[in-house]
Amino acid sequence: xxxxxxxxxxxxxxxxxxxxxxxxxxxxxxxxxxxxxxxxxxxxxxxxxxxxxxxxxxxxxxxxxxxxxxxxxxxxxxxxx
Numbered sequence: 001x002x003x004x005x006x007x008x009x010x011x012x013x014x015x016x017x018x019x020x021x022x023x024x025x026x027x028x029x030x031x032x033x034x035x036x037x038x039x040x041x042x043x044x045x046x047x048x049x050x051x052x053x054x055x056x057x058x059x060x061x062x063x064x065x066x067x068x069x070x071x072x073x074x075x076x077x078x079x080x081x
Contacts, residue, residue: 027035
């Protein structure tokens with residue numbers, strides 16, 4: 001995966017398009033559908049796991065901010081007399 005991290009975004013997208021077209025010539029209709037659904041399922045699983053990681057990191061960050069000794073500002077008491 002390290003090699004993919006070095007590719008600029010446009011080249012990365014071009015590689016995906018090239019592989020998609022190449023597989024289009026190599027597979028029949030049923031194989032395309034099966035492989036395409038499988039790849040989408042992998043992507044959805046990865047995104048779900050990443051979202052949970054981000055959620056947990058955010059929770060940890062909020063807890064750490066509370067322990068840093070920084071106290072939140074008290075609410076403003078505005079007297080409307």
